[in-house]
Amino acid sequence: MKLFIIFKKELLDQIRDRRTIIAAILMPALIVPLLLVLIPREAPEADPDAPARIIIGESETRIRNIILHSIKNVRFEDSRSPSEAILRGSADLLIRVDRKSGAHGELTLQYDSARRGSALAFIRVHDLLESHFNRSAARSVVPMRISTVRDEDENRTLLTLSLMLPVFLMVFAASSTISSAIDMTAGEKERSTLETLLSCDISHAAIILGKTLAASAVGCTAVVSLLSGIAICSQAYPSITGGLPLFRFAGPTNVLLMAALGTLSVFLFASAGMAIGLYAKSVKEGTILALPLIVLGSALSSGLVAGDPFTVKCHYLLIPVVNIAYAIRSVIYDRHDAILLLITLAVTVACASVFLLISGRLLKNESVIFRS
Numbered sequence: 473m474k475l476f477i478i479f480k481k482e483l484l485d486q487i488r489d490r491r492t493i494i495a496a497i498l499m500p501a502l503i504v505p506l507l508l509v510l511i512p513r514e515a516p517e518a519d520p521d522a523p524a525r526i527i528i529g530e531s532e533t534r535i536r537n538i539i540l541h542s543i544k545n546v547r548f549e550d551s552r553s554p555s556e557a558i559l560r561g562s563a564d565l566l567i568r569v570d571r572k573s574g575a576h577g578e579l580t581l582q583y584d585s586a587r588r589g590s591a592l593a594f595i596r597v598h599d600l601l602e603s604h605f606n607r608s609a610a611r612s613v614v615p616m617r618i619s620t621v622r623d624e625d626e627n628r629t630l631l632t633l634s635l636m637l638p639v640f641l642m643v644f645a646a647s648s649t650i651s652s653a654i655d656m657t658a659g660e661k662e663r664s665t666l667e668t669l670l671s672c673d674i675s676h677a678a679i680i681l682g683k684t685l686a687a688s689a690v691g692c693t694a695v696v697s698l699l700s701g702i703a704i705c706s707q708a709y710p711s712i713t714g715g716l717p718l719f720r721f722a723g724p725t726n727v728l729l730m731a732a733l734g735t736l737s738v739f740l741f742a743s744a745g746m747a748i749g750l751y752a753k754s755v756k757e758g759t760i761l762a763l764p765l766i767v768l769g770s771a772l773s774s775g776l777v778a779g780d781p782f783t784v785k786c787h788y789l790l791i792p793v794v795n796i797a798y799a800i801r802s803v804i805y806d807r808h809d810a811i812l813l814l815i816t817l818a819v820t821v822a823c824a825s826v827f828l829l830i831s832g833r834l835l836k837n838e839s840v841i842f843r844s
Contacts (some may be wrong), residue, residue, distance in 0.1 A: 474674045478682025481690075482656050486690050489655075496694040504640050508632060508702070508712050518813065523547040524593035527554045528567040535567060535579075535601070542600050558584050559621045560807070563592035579616045586622060586630045594618075595705070625715030632714040634804045637702075638797040639774045641734050644698055646741045646766045649691030653745025654758035656683045662754055666841065676835045680828060684742045691738030698730055703714075722804065727728040729803050735817075737796045738816030740820050743827035750834040773797035789815045793821045 523545045528536060530550075539546055551557040551683045554566040566582040579601065582592035599617065622630065660666035669679060699718070706713040719727060744765060752758030772794045789795045795816040802809060834840050 475678040475682045475685075478674065478679055479685045482683050482686035483689055486655070486686065492648075492690060495651065496690050500640075500644045500648075500694050500698035504644070504698050505701055505705040505712050507640070508636060522589055524565065524589075524596065525549050525563045525764055526565045526567060526593065526597065527551055527557065527563050529569065532567070532569050535569070537598065538604055539597060543596055547679060555582060555621050558590065559581060559807055561587065561805070564590040567595060567597070581616060582619045582621060584622065585620045586627045586634075586815065586836060601808060607768055623753075625710075628714030628722065629716040629721045630714070630804070633718070636803050637730070637804065638800040641695060641698060641730070641800060642737060642773045642793060643766070643770050644694045645691050645734055645737050646769055648694040648736050649687050649741040650745035650748070650762045650766065651759070652690040653683065654685035654749040654752065654755055654762060655689060655744050656751040657746060657749025658755045658758040659749075661752075661841070670835075670841075676832055680746060680831050680835060684739075684746050684828065684831075687742035688735075688738050692735050695731055695734035699727060699734075703727070707837075715805045725808065726803050730800050733796055733800050733803070736817065736820050738791060740792060740796075740824045740827075743824040743831070746831040747827045747834065750831055769793040771773065790819055792820060795819055 488501065524543060525547050526539065527549045534581040536548065549557065549563045553562060554563065554568075558566055561584075564583065564587075566580075568580040568582070570578045581594055590762040598616065620627065651706055657666070660669065702713065703718040706717040707719070708718050713721070722730070722805070745762065748761050748765075749758045752761055769792075772791065788798060789812065795812075799812055799816045802812060
């Protein structure tokens with residue numbers, strides 16, 4: 473009950489502050505759609521050491537030998553649903569031979585233009601086969617059809633959201649949540665109200681959890697505002713997200729899952745903000761201490777999303793914030809990896825718990841709380 477009183481009091485204080493309204497509601501809802509229009513999009517970088525994974529019939533030994541002779545890092549795959557395999561990232565290129573078309577048949581090359589690894593595999597194989605057939609003694613020109621597993625609008629939308637949405641979510645979730653947590657702790661030190669609160673018959677655990685939940689509520693508002701702003705603006709102007717509205721592209725289930733992952737990050741940022749705010753002497757000092765955390769988290773998230781969406785080093789999943797950004801990106805690609813989500817949840821909760829324990833120790837330390 474006392475925890476709820478603290479939560480209600482802190483949340484009302486934040487709502488009365490105009491800065492909270494601007495940082496948690498207006499900025500995410502208005503600035504992010506504008507940035508989506510202004511920032512250029514490029515396909516994610518491919519891993520240069522990753523093999524080109526090609527699906528082709530075992531009977532097509534001639535084409536297999538041509539590829540193996542000229543392209544070193546190649547792996548031939550087998551799949552009952554080749555287009556789905558390319559869409560899910562387990563293969564890069566499909567080569568289909570139609571022997572019924574023409575004297576030499578017809579080749580169809582299918583790839584995913586939203587993944588640079590798939591696009592590179594297509595370019596290398598397409599140029600190789602075209603050059604080979606043009607040089608052949610019989611001049612056996614084989615027509616080649618090119619297709620992608622996604623249409624143009626879907627491809628642009630996927631690139632836009634996968635490259636930018638995880639980073640924007642982390643930035644606005646971190647900035648709004650941590651600033652609120654610092655105001656609830658270091659701000660109360662400046663206003664000399666923390667001493668009064670500590671003198672009341674309220675446990676330290678209730679104070680810390682109440683303030684953490686209130687800061688989390690502010691951060692959740694920023695996450696919901698950001699996703700709502702993108703959804704509304706993309707519904708009216710689909711070009712903002714590349715051609716398709718957010719809900720039509722991702723679907724309500726995936727949007728809700730992204731919001732849930734954003735909420736998970738918010739709890740981590742609120743816990744970290746509590747520890748920083750209780751240690752800092754003032755809001756200014758707390759903001760200075762928190763700034764590297766926000767910048768580092770944003771930089772790591774943006775660095776991760778520049779890579780191939782279907783390959784990630786295992787140790788990335790153990791890095792807080794980075795694993796959440798990767799999980800959000802996986803959801804955008806419609807991949808629901810239970811192990812990834814469970815690891816992300818476990819690591820985030822563990823880190824948040826550590827920050828809360830640190831906050832509890834700091835709150836008991838009078839030399840830290842009352843230092844000037």
